[in-house]
Amino acid sequence: MITLEGVSKSYRTATGYRVILDDVSMLLPTDRHIGVLGRNGAGKSTLLRMISGEEEPDTGKISRRARVSWPLGFTGGFHPALTARENLRFISRIYNSDIEEVTAFVYEFAELGDYFDMPISTLSSGMRARLAFGLSLAMRFDFYLIDEIVSVGDYWFRAKAQAEFDRIRDESGMLLVSHSPATIRKFCDTGLVLRNGRLVMFDALEDAIDFYLDDD
Amino acid sequence: MRPPIRPETPPARQLLSRADASPSIITEMIQGLAVQWRVIVAVVLREVRTRFGQYHLGYLWAVIVPLLFIVTLAFVYAALGRRAAHGASVEMLLLSGMMAWLTFTDTQNQASRAYQTNRQLVVYPMVSVVDIVIARSLLELGTKLAVMMILIALFWTVGYDVGIADPLGVAFAMLVVTYLGAVFGHTIGCILVVAPSFLFIVATTRRILFFTSGVLFLLSDVPDEWRVYVLYNPLAHVIDLTRGAWIGTYNAPYGDVTYVAGWAVGLTAAAAIGELAARRRRLGANR
Numbered sequence: 001m002i003t004l005e006g007v008s009k010s011y012r013t014a015t016g017y018r019v020i021l022d023d024v025s026m027l028l029p030t031d032r033h034i035g036v037l038g039r040n041g042a043g044k045s046t047l048l049r050m051i052s053g054e055e056e057p058d059t060g061k062i063s064r065r066a067r068v069s070w071p072l073g074f075t076g077g078f079h080p081a082l083t084a085r086e087n088l089r090f091i092s093r094i095y096n097s098d099i100e101e102v103t104a105f106v107y108e109f110a111e112l113g114d115y116f117d118m119p120i121s122t123l124s125s126g127m128r129a130r131l132a133f134g135l136s137l138a139m140r141f142d143f144y145l146i147d148e149i150v151s152v153g154d155y156w157f158r159a160k161a162q163a164e165f166d167r168i169r170d171e172s173g174m175l176l177v178s179h180s181p182a183t184i185r186k187f188c189d190t191g192l193v194l195r196n197g198r199l200v201m202f203d204a205l206e207d208a209i210d211f212y213l214d215d216d
Numbered sequence: 217m218r219p220p221i222r223p224e225t226p227p228a229r230q231l232l233s234r235a236d237a238s239p240s241i242i243t244e245m246i247q248g249l250a251v252q253w254r255v256i257v258a259v260v261l262r263e264v265r266t267r268f269g270q271y272h273l274g275y276l277w278a279v280i281v282p283l284l285f286i287v288t289l290a291f292v293y294a295a296l297g298r299r300a301a302h303g304a305s306v307e308m309l310l311l312s313g314m315m316a317w318l319t320f321t322d323t324q325n326q327a328s329r330a331y332q333t334n335r336q337l338v339v340y341p342m343v344s345v346v347d348i349v350i351a352r353s354l355l356e357l358g359t360k361l362a363v364m365m366i367l368i369a370l371f372w373t374v375g376y377d378v379g380i381a382d383p384l385g386v387a388f389a390m391l392v393v394t395y396l397g398a399v400f401g402h403t404i405g406c407i408l409v410v411a412p413s414f415l416f417i418v419a420t421t422r423r424i425l426f427f428t429s430g431v432l433f434l435l436s437d438v439p440d441e442w443r444v445y446v447l448y449n450p451l452a453h454v455i456d457l458t459r460g461a462w463i464g465t466y467n468a469p470y471g472d473v474t475y476v477a478g479w480a481v482g483l484t485a486a487a488a489i490g491e492l493a494a495r496r497r498r499l500g501a502n503r
């Protein structure tokens with residue numbers, strides 16, 4: 001369960017403040033597949049970063065009672081001077097995961113070969129993306145945060161990634177941000193619409209999509 | 217291949233009833249401390265790799281830097297015909313002063329840059345900047361104690377006796393300079409989040425602190441009318457106390473423990489206020 005209590009967030013712009021959330025209180029169930037809908041610039045990604053804990057709300061509090069992932073595919077959490085293996089060790093330690101198991105899984109999944117023992121700064125962006133994705137799978141989070149589904153890697157890697165993605169969908173909850181109702185329909189069962197600083201939850205996904213498309 | 221077994225998951229908390237409200241707060245605190253300790257250990261292990269990892273010779277630099285400084289100054293002092301007093305050798309004075317000073321300044325530097333050099337860690341909600349500061353300070357203290365022993369052994373091998381009379385006293389003094397460096401450094405780090413140009417003031421302050429700290433002289437060599445000013449520097453007190461413990465025949469007449477404790481308390485308060493002010497700024501909050 002993730003709890004939002006009186007959460008407000010805005011950004012300073014040239015003409016004043018752009019409000020992302022305006023005093024929002026809500027319980028987010030971490031065993032559901034929640035699709036977040038909102039217009040470009042409504043603040044969907046900011047909402048995701050706040051839920052992950054990467055960004056603080058201006059006022060209010062967000063508490064997490066589950067193992068919540070960092071935004072999936074995010075590759076900025078690695079130390080550039082350390083090798084992939086060393087980064088995995090560190091992240092396993094802070095999340096209290098078994099270092100050997102995580103390392104073995106990610107080594108096989110990410111297909112970095114020799115680059116597994118090279119500093120992160122020498123890896124291509126595709127390699128980093130595969131590493132980050134494999135790591136988020138290995139961490140076995142209760143709740144995955146996903147900011148738009150992007151595919152990385154070649155055909156074979158994508159097939160493998162798809163299979164793993166289906167597996168975490170079965171085993172964990174997720175919060176999927178997308179501006180495409182089709183993507184949300186494919187992966188989610190619950191809808192959350194972000195509009196004008198408010199967050200509205202719909203138990204029936206179609207109601208959420210109707211409400212989102214109704215914005216004029 | 218199957219991914220690893222899910223580690224123990226914090227149970228989704230049932231809605232709090234009045235009856236279990238207070239034990240759960242204590243349980244949460246203990247869990248919180250366990251997580252913090254785990255994070256600190258992980259950061260220490262990571263810092264061991266990154267502190268000197270990218271340089272040739274790696275960790276040897278931790279020994280080379282103070283050694284070069286002491287050897288250079290010992291030559292200068294010998295050329296000037298300076299001698300130490302109170303039965304201590306020039307090498308002993310320089311080594312004791314330099315180890316205390318370097319522990320302070322390196323810890324301060326590491327603490328001030330804790331956030332700047334670990335920005336990528338903000339994505340992991342359990343890692344706070346304070347954890348990084350604690351981890352770096354512990355590592356710095358451990359490194360300096362090891363370096364100190366290596367240097368004593370090194371000097372002893374070439375025929376200089378720079379042994380410590382009161383090891384516990386020196387260890388305590390090192391703990392104190394590490395603490396001062398950590399809280400002073402963290403305060404600076406918090407100010408730098410808001411005002412990066414503060415860096416120039418820090419550089420000047422460090423220089424003043426160094427030249428008035430007594431690394432290069434004994435406080436008793438300073439004329440009375442100037443010593444008054446030198447003794448405003450808490451490091452002058454700690455270095456005097458370090459020498460008092462290090463050198464059996466020197467009794468540290470100027471080191472005032474109460475004065476140092478006052479600074480420690482004041483800087484702790486400053487670091488706490490700084491942390492509260494900088495925390496939300498670091499995590500991108502407007503207010």
